[in-house]
Each structure stands twice: as structure tokens, then as C-alpha cells.
Amino acid sequence: MKNNFLLAITLILLSFLSCSSDNQIDEPNPPxxxxxxxxxxxxxxxxxxxxxxxxxxxxxxxxxxxxxxxxxxxxxxxxxxxxxxxxxxxxxxxxxxxxxxxxxxxxxxxxxxxxxxxxKTELALIWQDEFDANGAPNSANWGYNTGTGDNGWGNNESQYYTDRLDNAKVENGVLKITAKKESFGGSEYTSARLITAGKFEFTYGRVDVRAKLPAGGGVWPAIWMLGANFGSVGWPACGEIDIMEYVGNNPGQISSALHTTSSSGNTVNHKVTSISNETTEFHIYSAIWTESSITFLLDDVEYYTYNPSTKNNDTWPFYNNQFLILNIAMGGNLGGTIDPNFDVSTMEIDYVRVYQ
CATH class of the missing domain: 2.60.40.10 (Immunoglobulins)
Structure with missing residues (x-):
């Protein structure tokens, strides 16, 4: 009898294990x-x-x-x-x-x-010039560089920069910077270079400039910024932000560039983008400058961002004040050959606005 009982218990246990094995839910593999x-x-x-x-x-x-x-x-x-x-x-x-x-x-x-x-961020307008008063540019906002490349800006340019109304004046709501073919101060061309140095300087923000560009072989207009410490550290250690450069010999395109100790002159930090009707219509040229990057836009469309992976004084001098510059150069390293038939051409600027 005892043996029969043990046999029965064994059969029941074997049956349970068998059923348990048959009904076990397999765990899935990890994802x-x-x-x-x-x-x-x-x-x-x-x-x-x-x-x-x-x-x-x-x-x-x-x-x-x-x-x-x-x-x-x-x-x-x-x-x-x-x-x-x-x-x-x-x-x-x-x-x-x-x-x-x-x-x-x-x-x-x-x-x-x-x-x-x-x-996009909501920005406050901190400085502007709408060019609403006819005559000379507002002296509270703008000064001048005058003379030739011998004064330190070089680039083998051919113009003499003046502070005359012939070369820079406000008329009918726009600033007109005019390059002319004329003998002046030993040069064959005159133009103007307006600067905000000592009047308005800033660190970080957005710059919008609405402008119509000059036409003609050899014109080299620019909307740009230079480090306010230029006088103490020199160029390119001060840093240069070229918001817009245009070459009359290369219509249909503009460029933006950064000049630093690590890449200056023919800098690798630049981008060319296409544009149409640049000499007959106004466009908005912009730069957004933050603690870590500088982005360039044409008519509010981004086309180039400078954001070096390693930031030091050589690659990123852009943590100090900069001032604004508006000018037309003639010829030079970028402007190239001046059309012998060139007479006069004007860059018209509707406004300059800075936001932070």
C-alpha cells in the first residue's frame, strides 16, 4: 500500500511539472x-x-x-x-x-x-538710424574714416574716403554713399566710409540693414563690424564681422565672412550666397551675434553660421564690443579691376537697426 501511495504522489508531481512547463510564458528579449x-x-x-x-x-x-x-x-x-x-x-x-x-x-x-x-527670440531695438533728416549723416551716430589705404586699411584700394556731402548724404529718407571717378588727394576715385566707433558700440545682438547696392565693375560696398579694441590689439586680433560684401564684377552674389587671428585676409570662414536685383531693389542684410555663434541672413533667410568647435582668442575674439561700418571701396584685393567707363554709383541705405 505504501508503495502505491508513493507512486501516486510521484505521478501527480510529474504531471504538475509537465503542465507548468507547457504553460510557461516566455520572456521577450530586451529591445x-x-x-x-x-x-x-x-x-x-x-x-x-x-x-x-x-x-x-x-x-x-x-x-x-x-x-x-x-x-x-x-x-x-x-x-x-x-x-x-x-x-x-x-x-x-x-x-x-x-x-x-x-x-x-x-x-x-x-x-x-x-x-x-x-x-527666433523677441528682441528689443537698442539703436537705430532711419535717415529721416536730409543733409549730412547724424553726427551723434556716425563718424568718418578719411584718406587712402595709407591710413591703415590697405587692400590696395583706389578710392580716397572723404567726409563731403558729395560722397555721403541723407536724402529722401535714405543714406546715400556715393563712389565717384574724380581726382582727389592723389586718388582717381572718391567715396565715403562711415563708422560708429566711439558713438555706438555693442556686444551681442542682431543687426538689420536695408540697402540697395551700387553697380559697376570695381565697386566693393560693405556692411560690416570691427572690434572696438582695434586700436590696442590691432587687426585681426580685434575680430571682424563682414555682414555683407558685394563685388560689382560678380553680380548676383554676396558674401559674409569672419576674420580672426586663426583665419584672416583670404579667410576660410566665409560663405557666398545668390541674390537677385541687388542693385535695383532693397534687401535686408542681417547678422545674429550670440555668445557662441554668428549667423548671417539675407532677407531673413539664414545662409551661414560661424560656430567654431574650439573657441579661444584665435578663433573667437567676438566677446568684446564692435562698431558698425558702411562703405564703398573701389578696386582692391576683392573689388578687382575697375571698369574704365565707371563714372558714379551709389549705395542707398534705408535703415540700420540693432536689437538685443
């Missing part, structure tokens, strides 16, 4: 094939970092994932769905690293994703 992608709202060829809204739509893909955690801009999001939207708010163009982890009951895996997003 695999994890990735995340982001679509920046308003991004296109001209605005690769978006339209300034800061909105990005993200999609996560993974195999065997049941939930997700996302570390984004120092925030942690816990998700069960694989799509979400996020709005970045830090002004300017900024780089972000996003960490996403996928989970199931067996474990988790993670990846890192990088992207750059542009965010």
Missing part, C-alpha cells in the same frame, strides 16, 4: 534596433535648422519595446507611444543631444541623437 529621428518644423534647404518656432516632431522605432524614456534639454519624458513633439525655446541656433531608452520586462537599451534647432 533592439532602437533609433530616433526628428523633423524640425519649417526646415528646408535655406533654413536647415527650422523656421524659428523651435518645434520638432520625433519618431522612435524599436523592436520589442513597450515604453520609452527620453532625456531632452534636461527634461525627462516617460512615454508609451513612439511619437512626440517638443518645443525648444533657447534663442538662436543651438545643438542638442537627446538620449532615448526603450524598455520591456527583460531590460532596456539606449541611443543618443544630435540635432541643431533655430529659435
Amino acid at each position: 533592439t534596433n532602437l533609433s530616433i529621428s526628428g523633423v524640425i518644423f519649417g526646415a528646408d534647404t535655406n533654413n536647415p535648422n527650422g523656421d524659428g518656432s523651435g518645434v520638432v516632431d520625433f519618431t522612435i522605432t524599436a523592436t520589442n519595446a513597450t515604453s520609452y524614456k527620453v532625456l531632452i534639454n534636461n527634461e525627462t519624458l516617460e512615454l508609451t507611444q513612439n511619437t512626440f513633439s517638443y518645443t525648444f525655446t533657447q534663442g538662436g541656433t543651438n545643438n542638442y543631444e537627446i538620449i532615448v531608452a526603450a524598455y520591456n520586462s527583460s531590460g532596456n537599451t539606449s541611443v543618443t541623437y544630435s540635432l541643431s534647432v533655430y529659435v
